[in-house]
Amino acid sequence: MTNDNKLIQETRSAFDDFLDQAPLAPEWERASGQIVPLTRSGRRRGPIAALVAMGAVLAVGIGLLMVVGGPLNEQASSDNTSENTPGVTQTAVVPATTVPVSESETTVAAPVSDTEPVEITHLVSAATASSTLAGHDVLGLLDGDLDRGWKDAGLGGVDAELRFEFDVPVTIDHVVIHPLRDEDRFLRNFWIQDLEVSTQDDGSPVEVRLERVNEPHAVGLVSAATTTLRLRVLTTYPARPVNDRPPFNELAIAEIQIFGHPVDDSPSPEVATTTTIVASQGAALPTTPGDLPFDARADADWTWDWAEQVASIEAGEGDRLNDLDGVRQKLARVQEMVPDIGAATGLMYRSTEWYEDAFFLLGDGSDTMVYIGWNELESTNPISADSWKELNSQGIDPVGIVLPLLDTSMDQGTTDDVLVLMRMTDRAADFVADTATIVATVRFFQLADSYAALPIQQRSDDMGRITDAVFAALDLPKGEPGELGPPISTTVVPRVDIATLVTGSAQGERLPTVVVCAPDHPPIGDRSGDGVGYETPIAALAGFLDGARQGADYLPFPRSDYTELHLPDGSIAFVHPFDDDPALAVAWIAVAESPTGWTVDAWKSAGC
Amino acid sequence: MGMTDEEIYLKHRDELARYAAVLVGPSEADDVVSAVVTRLYRSKRSLEGLESPRPYLMRAVLNESLNRRKARRDQPLTEIAVHPVKSRPEVLEAVKALPAKQRAAVYLTFWCGMPSDEVGELMGCRPATARRYVHIAKKKLAEVLNNDE
Numbered sequence: 001m002t003n004d005n006k007l008i009q010e011t012r013s014a015f016d017d018f019l020d021q022a023p024l025a026p027e028w029e030r031a032s033g034q035i036v037p038l039t040r041s042g043r044r045r046g047p048i049a050a051l052v053a054m055g056a057v058l059a060v061g062i063g064l065l066m067v068v069g070g071p072l073n074e075q076a077s078s079d080n081t082s083e084n085t086p087g088v089t090q091t092a093v094v095p096a097t098t099v100p101v102s103e104s105e106t107t108v109a110a111p112v113s114d115t116e117p118v119e120i121t122h123l124v125s126a127a128t129a130s131s132t133l134a135g136h137d138v139l140g141l142l143d144g145d146l147d148r149g150w151k152d153a154g155l156g157g158v159d160a161e162l163r164f165e166f167d168v169p170v171t172i173d174h175v176v177i178h179p180l181r182d183e184d185r186f187l188r189n190f191w192i193q194d195l196e197v198s199t200q201d202d203g204s205p206v207e208v209r210l211e212r213v214n215e216p217h218a219v220g221l222v223s224a225a226t227t228t229l230r231l232r233v234l235t236t237y238p239a240r241p242v243n244d245r246p247p248f249n250e251l252a253i254a255e256i257q258i259f260g261h262p263v264d265d266s267p268s269p270e271v272a273t274t275t276t277i278v279a280s281q282g283a284a285l286p287t288t289p290g291d292l293p294f295d296a297r298a299d300a301d302w303t304w305d306w307a308e309q310v311a312s313i314e315a316g317e318g319d320r321l322n323d324l325d326g327v328r329q330k331l332a333r334v335q336e337m338v339p340d341i342g343a344a345t346g347l348m349y350r351s352t353e354w355y356e357d358a359f360f361l362l363g364d365g366s367d368t369m370v371y372i373g374w375n376e377l378e379s380t381n382p383i384s385a386d387s388w389k390e391l392n393s394q395g396i397d398p399v400g401i402v403l404p405l406l407d408t409s410m411d412q413g414t415t416d417d418v419l420v421l422m423r424m425t426d427r428a429a430d431f432v433a434d435t436a437t438i439v440a441t442v443r444f445f446q447l448a449d450s451y452a453a454l455p456i457q458q459r460s461d462d463m464g465r466i467t468d469a470v471f472a473a474l475d476l477p478k479g480e481p482g483e484l485g486p487p488i489s490t491t492v493v494p495r496v497d498i499a500t501l502v503t504g505s506a507q508g509e510r511l512p513t514v515v516v517c518a519p520d521h522p523p524i525g526d527r528s529g530d531g532v533g534y535e536t537p538i539a540a541l542a543g544f545l546d547g548a549r550q551g552a553d554y555l556p557f558p559r560s561d562y563t564e565l566h567l568p569d570g571s572i573a574f575v576h577p578f579d580d581d582p583a584l585a586v587a588w589i590a591v592a593e594s595p596t597g598w599t600v601d602a603w604k605s606a607g608c
Numbered sequence: 609m610g611m612t613d614e615e616i617y618l619k620h621r622d623e624l625a626r627y628a629a630v631l632v633g634p635s636e637a638d639d640v641v642s643a644v645v646t647r648l649y650r651s652k653r654s655l656e657g658l659e660s661p662r663p664y665l666m667r668a669v670l671n672e673s674l675n676r677r678k679a680r681r682d683q684p685l686t687e688i689a690v691h692p693v694k695s696r697p698e699v700l701e702a703v704k705a706l707p708a709k710q711r712a713a714v715y716l717t718f719w720c721g722m723p724s725d726e727v728g729e730l731m732g733c734r735p736a737t738a739r740r741y742v743h744i745a746k747k748k749l750a751e752v753l754n755n756d757e
C-alpha cells in the first residue's frame with residue numbers, strides 16, 4: 001500500500017469512528033400542520049413556539065427570499081426606530097408578499113417566545129458607505145430619525161454598499177429598511193430594487209427585490225453569529241420628476257433597523273467593546289484607534305476584513321523580491337507620491353516571481369520593512385535573518401506579512417499578486433483611505449492581537465512550514481485572492497508614473513552604444529516602433545513604453561531618466577545613459593515626425 | 609412538482625448529521641442540525657425555492673459548526689471513546705486536531721469520495737481551495753503516520 005493510500009485508509013477509519021457514534025438526525029413531525037424539529041429525546045427546543053407560531057406565516061407564502069412591503073403608520077415607524085425599543089417585530093416578521101399587511105395581522109403572526117428577535121441596531125459600532133452625498137451621512141441610517149437618512153454620491157445607487165460592524169457577535173434575523181417618508185421625495189430619489197444582504201457567516205448572500213413602495217421593507221436572513229452586515233444595492237428604481245420638480249441623482253434611505261440577538265455564549269476576549277460609531281466614506285474602512293474589533297471566524301486566532309487597492313506602479317521587470325534596497329526605494333517613491341502614507345507600515349508591488357514561500361515582513365515603523373526569503377533565512381543571509389532577529393530583539397510586533405499569491409516555478413517569471421496581511425490599525429485604514437495612487441493589489445487584513453507570532457516565532461527555522469501555517473490559519477489558498485469574498489471597498493486607480501520620464505536634453509553626434517549586460521545576452525533592437533503617431537516626441541516615447549508595459553513583445557525599458565538627444569539630421573533619440581557616459585546607454589528610443597505625428601521608428605536596449 | 613421542505617430535509621438529514629458529527633463530534637451533531645433547521649424556519653426561508661438545497665444545508669451545518677467551535681475554542685473536539693475505536697488513536701487524534709474546514713474537506717474527499725468541485729460546492733469555496741485544505745491536512749496527517757513508522 002502506498003503511503004498516500006495508507007493515509008487515506010487510516011483517515012477513513014478515523015472518520016468511521018466519528019460516524020459510528022453519530023446520532024440520528026433530528027426527527028421532524030407534523031404538529032397541527034407545522035414542521036418542527038425535535039431533539040433526540042423528542043423534547044422540543046426553545047424556538048419551537050416561534051416555529052409553531054410562524055407556521056401560519058409560512059403557510060401564507062414562503063419564498064426563497066423575504067421581502068415585505070408592509071405599511072406602517074408613521075408613529076409606529078418612528079417608535080420602532082428608537083434605539084431602546086427592542087422587539088418591535090411586527091414591523092418585520094411577516095411573510096413575503098407584495099400585499100400590504102396590516103399591523104394587527106403581522107402581530108398575530110409574529111413569534112412569541114424568549115427567542116423573539118430584538119432590535120440590535122444600537123449594537124452597531126461602525127457604519128460604512130461606499131459613497132456618501134455631503135450632508136447625508138451614513139450615520140443618519142442609525143439615528144432613529146426617519147427624517148435624517150443617507151444618500152449615495154450620485155451614482156443612482158447601483159453597487160452602493162453599506163456595511164455595519166457590531167461590537168459583539170450577533171445573529172441577525174431580519175433587517176428593516178425605511179424609505180423616505182415624504183412621497184414626493186421618495187419618488188424623486190432612486191430606490192432599491194435588487195439588494196444583496198450578507199453577513200460574514202459564509203452563508204450565501206441573500207438577494208431580495210424590493211417594491212417601489214414608500215413603506216418599510218423587511219429582509220429576512222439566516223445568520224450565524226456575525227459581526228458584520230453588508231447591504232449591496234444591485235439595481236435601483238430610477239428617480240423621476242414629480243410635479244415638474246426634477247429628480248435627484250441619488251439613492252436615498254431614511255433608516256435601517258436590525259433585529260436579532262447578541263450572541264452571549266461566545267464572547268471572544270478579542271472583541272473590543274467600543275461603541276464608537278465611525279462613519280466613513282469612499283474606500284475608508286471603519287476603524288477605531290488601534291485595532292478593530294476582532295472576530296475569529298475559523299478555528300485559528302485569525303480573522304480578516306479587507307479593502308483592496310488596485311493600482312499599477314511598475315515594479316520594474318527584473319526586480320527581485322530579495323532586493324531589499326530596491327523594495328525600500330519603491331516604498332520611498334510611493335511615500336513621496338502619497339506623503340500621508342509615510343508611516344503606513346508598508347506595501348508591495350507587482351513582483352517578480354519568487355519562491356513559493358518567500359514573503360515580506362513589514363515592521364512596525366516606516367523604515368523597518370523586512371524581507372525574508374526562504375533561502376535567505378535558511379542560509380542565514382545576513383540581511384534578512386539579521387533584520388528578522390532585529391525585529392524580534394526590539395520587541396517589534398510585525399504589522400504584516402506579504403505573501404506571493406501564486407504558486408511559482410523556479411523560472412523568473414512574474415506573478416500578478418502579492419498578499420499584504422496587515423493588522424488593521426488606524427494607520428492602515430488611513431492608508432486605504434488616502435492612497436489614491438498605489439502600487440499593486442494590496443489587501444489589508446484585520447488580524448487578531450495574537451497575530452502571526454504564533455506560527456512564526458515558534459518555527460522560525462522553517463519558512464515553508466511557517467507559510468503553510470499562515471495559510472492554514474487563514475484558510476487562505478495560495479493563488480486565489482478572490483477566495484476571500486468581496487472586499488468592503490475596492491478602488492481601482494490608474495497607473496501613475498512617479499518618476500520623471502525625460503530629465504534633460506543634449507546635442508549629440510550619433511546614437512550611443514548600448515551596453516552588453518551579459519556575454520550571452522547581446523542588446524536587441526528593431527528598426528521599427530509601434531507605428532502610433534503622437535503629438536510630441538515625449539508622448540511618442542511614453543506611448544511606446546506603455547505599449548511595452550502592456551505586454552508588447554519588447555524587452556523592458558527603463559521608465560525614467562531619459563535624455564532627449566538631438567542628432568545632426570534633426571531626429572531625436574531618447575537615451576537612458578549608462579554610468580553618465582554619453583557614449584554608452586542602457587537603451588535608446590528614436591522618434592521621428594511622420595504624417596501621423598511623432599512616432600518611434602527605432603529602438604535598442606540592453607534588455608536586462 | 610418540487611419537494612417540500614420536509615421532504616428535502618428527510619432526504620439529506622442523515623448526510624447532515626454525519627457531517628455535523630465529523631465537524632463537532634457525535635454528541636453535538638444533532639444540536640447543530642437542529643440549530644440549522646430552527647434558524648432556517650425562524651427566518652421563514654424555504655428550501656423549496658432553492659435551486660440546490662443540499663449545498664445550502666451543508667454549508668449551514670459547516671457554519672454552525674464553526675461558530676460552535678469558536679465559542680468553545682479552548683475545548684477539544686468532543687471525545688469519542690465510549691467504545692473501542694477502529695482507528696489508531698494517534699490518527700484519530702490527528703483528525704480531531706485538524707481545523708474544522710480541513711477536516712470537512714478531508715471527510716468529504718476521503719470518506720465520501722467526492723471530487724474537489726463537489727467538495728468546494730458543499731463547503732462554499734472553490735475546488736482549488738478544497739484541494740488546498742486537503743493538501744494541508746494530508747501533510748499534517750502524514751507527519752503522524754511517518755512518526756509512527
